[in-house]
Amino acid sequence: MRINAAGGRVRQADIANLAGVSQATVSMVINNRGGKYHQIGEGTRRLVWEAVEKLGYVANPAARVLAGGRNSLVGVYTFEPVFPVDMRDFYLPFLLGVEEAAEASGLDLVLFTSASGPDRRRDIYRDGVNRLRITDGCVLLGRGGSAVDLARLINDAFPFVVIGRRDLPEHPIACVGADYAEATAQVVAHLFGLGHERIAYCRWPDLTEATLDREVGYRRAHERLGRSVDPLLLRTVDVGEVTPQLLRGLLGRGATAVIAQDAAIAAKVRECATLLDMVLPDELSLAVLGDPPRSEASGTDWTGFDIPRREMGAGALHLLLTALGDADDYEPREQLLPCAFHPGTTSVAPSKRKNLQ
Amino acid sequence: MRINAAGGRVRQADIANLAGVSQATVSMVINNRGGKYHQIGEGTRRLVWEAVEKLGYVANPAARVLAGGRNSLVGVYTFEPVFPVDMRDFYLPFLLGVEEAAEASGLDLVLFTSASGPDRRRDIYRDGVNRLRITDGCVLLGRGGSAVDLARLINDAFPFVVIGRRDLPEHPIACVGADYAEATAQVVAHLFGLGHERIAYCRWPDLTEATLDREVGYRRAHERLGRSVDPLLLRTVDVGEVTPQLLRGLLGRGATAVIAQDAAIAAKVRECATLLDMVLPDELSLAVLGDPPRSEASGTDWTGFDIPRREMGAGALHLLLTALGDADDYEPREQLLPCAFHPGTTSVAPSKRKNLQ
DNA sequence: CTGAAAGCGCTTACAG
């Protein structure tokens, strides 16, 4: 490294020496500050730049940050270990969106990989310390995210935005979600439009917003057409519980279409249908509520919708920026992005199917 | 964020106040320094940690770095904008490797996305500032990487490791590369083993280590078997220059197998072969020197080798750690990882082919 | 075992 007299890195002080000006002046010149205090002469400017070039000066960003306040570091924190490759496929687009937006705003991203302990579980608070604080603010990602941790972050007045709609009983939370309710309603409406009368829905057993919102959409679509939801067609299942018997039950109840919350369930339903010797999609229409990860899509062009993951990532970063901007009168907001409906090839108008009894 | 009396971020001074100790003691406790000077009592330790927890203190990384400490922040810097999706596909595994290793070492990752200017060109040094310095050290990734920038980093005594073999005239550089020479030699040897006598090679026109190393391997494999390289079979081409005429030239020169540096060229060669009504792979064996990105593989199981991208990423991080460890007698090292040979289905024993004149 | 102090290299009021 370029060395000054003292054998250290070249500092503004060295430039000041060589140029015969004060250190403050060097700073002003380098940052091109024209503040009301410092009007710096052309001659001085040149002197300073010459010295800079001669000594090969480079500002120390740490010092700069320390003296200046913000550090232009924004964090990305994932609640679950991100390594299982499937998960990666799923989360990556969010990350890309965040990154794009960060790049556009001149921010660097901190990936909190260290946050997971030896057990690979993740906690924001470990040893009572919130590492996220090295950043100006964070984007939070993933299914986990205990309400306790979130409440604590709010308590700490730490700026953050959650990707995915999130409701916290007490506190309003800034989040950017996908409008699953409306997107689901659209899928259901599409099936109704094709002529299906009885549409089954297999949802997850969890109680997250993502699951509940979709059910809301399923019900909403029925309401809009003045139809009532048959409770026996609305099933709460784990993938493992999807069996030919289950499917037979739905068919027996008159279902001509099955909507699955995710691709794993959808694939399982299809498998069962095949076991029952059904011809797809003619004898059974299928739909999935969201874009399946590559590994599970397996070439099928499912009826469903695309989650605007990239846009959600970018939106989260932007929301975070406004939070950082006017820290004072900032009101946590929920922002819902529309999902693009995708007709796909797994659903068609219902036809007669053979009797399964 | 937790606010102290002065309305600012919580600092060590606030902890010191609350715990009734000096700021220096807080620093020692937090960094768990047992230096010969400071033996700190268990009681004091507890008091400090309690205060830390109560106020939600987190060290300011900039200040820490400035004062000479470590950060547990490691940077990842990509020379090219990473956004074109193909590029992503290519770079992602490296990143995963780095992340895995970082996670295992309790380090967080800083993605320098801001490094690219408005023109989306990337420079480490912009406005005379090297932002990388907020980290303890960096992993550098990508094809760009001007020798000037690298030399400057070395001059600055900034710890870094390059992914991909890199030779700098003057300075030794720490890098983790793939052993392209040996991997290429293996591909050639495989083709010789199948009975091919004359093997053409289409390389890129650039002069990067990645390109030169592969050519070395091509030549080495010939030497080992006591064969000489026919200069007319070793072609330097852009994708655009791969034409049926080119291929005809190679065939006319007796080639029964063509090795392409990348999948784009390989695909083009195959296309040309098809135009010449050749039956593949019987009449022409093909190989690619590296695993093609998903988008270009297009279902073909190319003869070639797998670049150990993930391992390279992890290796780079580990090398960086040793560099950070004994900063004193640290000697920049080059580390080459073997590539796994992959027989594939695009090459077989040569057979008679029809005369193309 | 602990505190007071210097210093890391900057930026930014403030005083001329």
Place this chain on the structure above:
DNA sequence: CTGAAAGCGCTTACAG
């Protein structure tokens, strides 16, 4: 138009 000084929040000798 420019300089002297304070302060950002830490770490690390040094002095007790």
